[in-house]
Amino acid sequence: MTYDIIIIGGGITGVSIAYELAKKKAGKILLLEKEFLSAGSSGSCAAGIRAQFGSEFNIGLMKLALEKFEVLAEELEYPADRIGLWQGGYLVMSSSQPEWESLKARVIVQHRLNVMTEVLTPGEVKYRFPDVNVDGCFGATYHSKDGHADPFYTVFAYGKAAERFGVEIRKRTEVTELVRDDQGIKGVRLADGDTIEAKQVLVATGAWTHHLMKTIGLDIPLWGERHEILITEPVERVFSPMVISFSLGYYIQQRPHGSFIMGLPPEQKHRWFDPAQFDISPTWGFLERMSDTVQRILPRFKGLNIVRQWAGLYEITPDSHHIIGPIEEVPGLFSAAGGSGHGFMYGPGLAPIMAEWMLGQSLSYDITRLNYQRFAKGELVIEPAVVG
Amino acid sequence: MNLKDVIVCRCEDLTLEDVRKAIAEGYISWDELKRVLRIGLGPCGGKTCRLLVLRELANHLMLSVDQVNYRPTVVRPPLRSTSFEVFLKEENG
Numbered sequence: 001m002t003y004d005i006i007i008i009g010g011g012i013t014g015v016s017i018a019y020e021l022a023k024k025k026a027g028k029i030l031l032l033e034k035e036f037l038s039a040g041s042s043g044s045c046a047a048g049i050r051a052q053f054g055s056e057f058n059i060g061l062m063k064l065a066l067e068k069f070e071v072l073a074e075e076l077e078y079p080a081d082r083i084g085l086w087q088g089g090y091l092v093m094s095s096s097q098p099e100w101e102s103l104k105a106r107v108i109v110q111h112r113l114n115v116m117t118e119v120l121t122p123g124e125v126k127y128r129f130p131d132v133n134v135d136g137c138f139g140a141t142y143h144s145k146d147g148h149a150d151p152f153y154t155v156f157a158y159g160k161a162a163e164r165f166g167v168e169i170r171k172r173t174e175v176t177e178l179v180r181d182d183q184g185i186k187g188v189r190l191a192d193g194d195t196i197e198a199k200q201v202l203v204a205t206g207a208w209t210h211h212l213m214k215t216i217g218l219d220i221p222l223w224g225e226r227h228e229i230l231i232t233e234p235v236e237r238v239f240s241p242m243v244i245s246f247s248l249g250y251y252i253q254q255r256p257h258g259s260f261i262m263g264l265p266p267e268q269k270h271r272w273f274d275p276a277q278f279d280i281s282p283t284w285g286f287l288e289r290m291s292d293t294v295q296r297i298l299p300r301f302k303g304l305n306i307v308r309q310w311a312g313l314y315e316i317t318p319d320s321h322h323i324i325g326p327i328e329e330v331p332g333l334f335s336a337a338g339g340s341g342h343g344f345m346y347g348p349g350l351a352p353i354m355a356e357w358m359l360g361q362s363l364s365y366d367i368t369r370l371n372y373q374r375f376a377k378g379e380l381v382i383e384p385a386v387v388g
Numbered sequence: 389m390n391l392k393d394v395i396v397c398r399c400e401d402l403t404l405e406d407v408r409k410a411i412a413e414g415y416i417s418w419d420e421l422k423r424v425l426r427i428g429l430g431p432c433g434g435k436t437c438r439l440l441v442l443r444e445l446a447n448h449l450m451l452s453v454d455q456v457n458y459r460p461t462v463v464r465p466p467l468r469s470t471s472f473e474v475f476l477k478e479e480n481g
């Protein structure tokens with residue numbers, strides 16, 4: 001059996017691109033996932049969505065993604081209360097004068113692109129969000145359209161819609177190797193030894209991408225890094241924004257369901273290239289650091305009970321941006337991975353553009369700078385507004 | 389037996405009917421059911437429902453309960469819901 005396109009990886013990146021390709025009638029498409037849809041980082045993330053970035057490139061792209069999230073339930077014909085888009089805003093806190101100056105500078109860029117972020121003094125933060133402790137805060141920025149969505153249902157919704165458009169999805173099917181010859185990509189080999197051929201292959205395997213690309217000798221600079229997160233018991237819905245600090249690394253938000261979800265970057269950063277190294281076990285130290293943060297930032301909620309803690313992998317690249325587009329050395333081979341802690345929110349925005357790229361159409365937004373070749377050329381993409 | 393009346397998960401108020409429907413839709417592992425139903429994600433951490441759900445999966449897949457696909461990382465601490473205050477170093481000296 002020969003396919004036009006094989007997509008490897010059933011996270012937000014793989015399913016959304018599968019859907020967009022099928023919508024464009026790209027032919028016979030097969031998606032292979034070694035576990036189940038959302039088994040990777042997409043299923044362990046905080047699913048925050050924001051347009052409050054620092055570079056024009058990212059603000060513009062995330063504005064597109066936000067607009068897509070706003071129509072996603074309707075477009076994918078999936079219950080809106082399941083996709084659970086919640087636009088309660090991101091409240092970005094500063095903790096020093098220089099950080100405050102740079103947050104304000106970013107707002108000027110955001111306004112230029114019609115992302116109407118508000119600039120709040122500590123007093124205004126106190127007034128608008130009385131639960132937030134503003135001691136040590138020099139000011140905060142707030143964009144009311146930022147928020148979050150349910151990561152599981154968003155992935156499932158794309159998966160179902162892709163299947164309706166004819167995409168074949170095989171779960172519990174692991175690709176062990178890519179297969180190529182002198183001409184380019186030929187297909188993939190599965191754990192059971194079978195080879196499946198395709199004209200194009202898209203690797204959307206998150207933190208596993210380096211490993212899979214290595215099977216044909218490519219050295220993609222993308223590694224996994226453990227990030228921990230926890231969730232509390234559900235309580236009455238009282239708190240609307242995602243409170244976040246780039247310098248201190250924390251993010252805290254209340255889910256529609258009533259639970260508070262929150263995380264902090266790791267104290268020790270590992271660069272795991274080989275899946276055998278991936279360790280997503282939770283630590284006691286994280287509970288201590290997180291509890292301390294809650295007490296400082298949202299003291300009213302420090303009596304809440306923690307129900308669950310877990311960890312997942314950020315799929316990080318040297319400049320914390322995706323590696324997306326064709327791999328020039330191997331015609332027909334494409335990558336879409338490396339969201340570096342913001343891959344969920346970018347997914348729906350990048351997917352239509354990536355579909356255009358794979359089909360040789362002109363790109364509705366120029367994302368070519370995110371191509372793998374940038375590392376060889378030394379053209380890293382710089383973004384000031386990222387966590388940990 | 390009315391499947392709607394059999395409560396499987398008290399935290400999230402899910403019935404046997406909910407579970408069987410999701411299994412029939414193709415969510416055939418504990419991890420997938422957790423994500424699509426929120427089963428096991430409530431305050432009890434799955435202590436009530438997990439075995440019941442695994443039994444349903446086993447029946448559906450015609451396997452024994454210990455053959456049902458189950459990720460080892462899936463049991464998440466803490467064992468019992470625990471307040472942030474318990475972990476505060478300063479307050480506890």
Ligand SMILES: Cc1cc2nc3c(=O)[nH]c(=O)nc-3n(C[C@H](O)[C@H](O)[C@H](O)COP(=O)(O)OP(=O)(O)OC[C@H]3O[C@@H](n4cnc5c(N)ncnc54)[C@H](O)[C@@H]3O)c2cc1C
Pocket residue numbers: 008009010011012013014032033034035036037038039040041042043044045046047048049173174175176204205206207208212227228229263311312313314315336337338339340341342343344345346
């Ligand atoms: C704690 C935490 C919090 C986060 N918070 C946010 C947030 O607030 N906002 C945000 O936008 N992002 C956030 N992220 C980042 C986000 O989760 C990721 O960037 C995003 O989910 C990546 O999606 P993906 O589809 O590219 O990769 P994944 O979701 O990891 O999907 C890759 C898939 O490929 C499969 N796979 C791997 N190898 C193979 C193979 N050989 N054969 C077949 N299948 C294979 C895996 O099983 C997996 O399902 C967070 C991440 C973590 C860990």
